[in-house]
Amino acid sequence: MAGKLTTIGFDADDTLWHNERFFRMTQDRFAELLVDFCEQDHLEERLLEAEKRNLGHYGFGVKGFVLSMIETAIDVTDARVPASVISELMQAGRDMLNHPIDLLPHAAEAVAHCAEHHRVLLITKGDLLDQERKLAQSGLGEMFDGVEIVSDKRQSTYESIFERHGDGPHQGMMVGNSMKSDVVPMVQAGGWGVYVPHGLTWALEQADPPQQASKYHHIDTLHALPDLVDQLSERSSAALGRAPI
Incomplete structure (x- = not known):
């Protein structure tokens, strides 16, 4: 009643x-880092699949997003992703966690x-x-x-x-x-x-x-x-x- x-x-x-725009900026950087391995549209599809699959494990937020990017990078490169790319993704996550509130x-x-x-x-x-x-x-x-x-x-x-x-x-x-x-x-x-x-x-x-x-x-x-x-x-x-x- x-x-x-x-x-x-x-x-x-x-x-x-604001929040989602920082995820989009990081996702664009993710695509740039993996441009030699995967087209951006396909990479975004694979990342979304990973995020959906991982929600039950990592929950919502930056940490789950970064882990899903790393998992996707390993998958689309057949485990050949350079360590420097993994390092950049981890730094991107830290930057997101420290971004000023707007x-x-x-x-x-x-x-x-x-x-x-x-x-x-x-x-x-x-x-x-x-x-x-x-x-x-x-x-x-x-x-x-x-x-x-x-x-x-x-x-x-x-x-x-x-x-x-x-x-x-x-x-x-x-x-x-x-x-x-x-x-x-x-x-x-x-x-x-x-x-x-x-x-x-x-x-x-x-x-x-x-x-x-x-x-x-x-x-x-x-x-x-x-x-x-x-x-x-x-x-x-x-x-x-x-x-x-």
């Missing part, structure tokens, strides 16, 4: 700050507005140390009432988190750039799912939008989030006010 919106969760990577437009304002009248959570997946570093550098940490760094995002993930930190998923909202991880499972859990598209989205994070779901919303940027939250809050308050006592 729907209730008043009380708790709002935010994804981190490519919702509040907030997306309106991120700070959107979180601050939501925090005025709602509990706000950061719900992100990936490497624990890397995500903690990003949050610390973002300057947004003190705005959140709770931080959850999870191995994956599923319906059960949101049910558990919003029960612990809020009033259950039916009174919660998840805001993010991944249809597969942020929006669809939150809607399945009974909450509001707000899709904020990013220009770059990893292939494994794509999914069909739940167009028929009444709690699904699409906004172009985080600039539109405060108005949406205010509208939904006013609507739910009005509906509760009309309910018989």
